[in-house]
Amino acid sequence: MKELAGRLTALDPDAGAAVRVIAYFDRLLETRAGLEALVRGAAVLAGCPARLADEKRGVHVRVDADGRRADDEEPADPAWLSAPLTPDGPPALWLEREGPAGVVDAMVLERAVASIRAVLDRTRGSAPVDAAGDQAFVEVLLDASASETARLHAARRLGLRPGVPARAVALAGGQALIQSVPPSGAAPPPGDPRAGVGPAVRLLDLPASWSAALVALRLTAEGTEQDPGPRLVRADQMGGLAVLAAAIGPGSDPIPDVHALDRAAAAAPWMLAMLDAVASQSSLRTAATALHLHHSTLQDRLAHAEQVLGWSVHGPQGRLRLQLALALRRLHHHAPAAAAVSDRPG
Structure with a gap:
């Protein structure tokens, strides 16, 4: 498909871009992407916000041009480019700019609507037999705005049993997992992912577990010299750090102690890993x-690190200050950001 798109682009740039749009949405369907990923693709490919509003199913998703989820309650402008989910139905997917639609916009609307309709039919209507690991079902189950019937339907298709607690797991990169929690406790996610783990809850409370998992993910680290720390954080062990995370957003300015850690990182490649060990271990000998x-x-x-930082980490107060600075640094480095969308046409 890429080779065909390249050849068409040489002959007709619009035709080549349209083929790339088709290939993009085909890939999303092959990976069983959810509604948010499809609306995000429409927004980024079209270069403007996109919104899905299926009043019949109670589905509302809006994503801005940078790929960030940005729901609002404002009604759609009738002048915006739009397409219905069914031939005689009302507009359901909008590109938030006025027409007329070019070749790429028209193809984005056509392919996005077809893909969205397939996901809605699969997750909120008739569903396939093989649904395990389906991100679209996971998305429904984690969506607090989805109806109780739709979420329970998704849970059944994912093999989750009513009455058995489950938890949401947020993986670095945006993927979500849902794990049943047996009485003996659930095993950690397979492999060694950077992940935030939400608390165990009943199935219909999984949206809250997902929100907590996203906060926990921000407190994780890559586990490298430049980003030392835990690769897995459990939300039910965060304590007051959850309050701290709520205060740090994408536009928050780092405090001087975070800048001091950045200076330490630049001073020597081993500096941050050493400070993290000192902060997390019970004594200097164990560190x-x-x-x-x-x-x-x-x-x-x-001693060298303390000169760079500007404070002593030997005493309890200095060690607590270091622990908070490291947590704040992770929160700034892993602030909520736009999900990546690749393969733009053009």
Whole structure:
């Protein structure tokens, strides 16, 4: 398909772009993407906000041109480009700009509507037998605005049993998992993902578990020298850090202590990992063991780090200050951002 798009682009740029749009939505359907991913694709491909409003099913999704979910209650402008889900139905998908539609806009509307209709039929109407791992069903189950009937239908298709608690898991990159929690407790997500784990709840409360999992994800780290820390954080163990996370958004300015950590990171490649070990271990000796350093070597390096930071981390107050600074740094580095959408036409 890419080769065909390239050849068509050489002959007719609009035709090549249209083929890329078709290929893009075909890939989303192959990966069993959910409604938000489809609306996001329409917004980014068209270069303007897109919104889906299916009043019959109670579905409302709006995504801005940067790919961020941005729901609002304002009515759609009749002058915007739009398309119905059914031939004789009312407009349901809008591109928030006035017409006339060009070739790419028309193709985005056509392919997005066809894909959305397929997902709605699969998740809120008749569903396939093979639904395990289907992100569209996961999206429905985690959507607080979806009807109780639709969410219970999605839960059944995902193999989740009523009465058995479950939890949402937010993975780095935007994917969601739902895990049943047996009486003995659930195992961690498979592999070693960077993930935030929501609390165990009843099935209809999974949207709240998902919200908590997203907060926990922001407190995770890559586990590298430049981003040391836990790769997995459980929401029910965050405590007051959840309140701290709520105060740090994309536009928040880092406090001086976070800038001090950035200076430390620039001063030596081992600096942040050492400070994280000092903050998370019970003593300097256990920190030295975790870092595979001699105790005296750690003491020397820590003295250098304290000069860069501007405060001592030996006492309880200084150690708490370091712990908060590291948590704030993660929150700033992993602030809520637009989900990635690739393969723009053009």
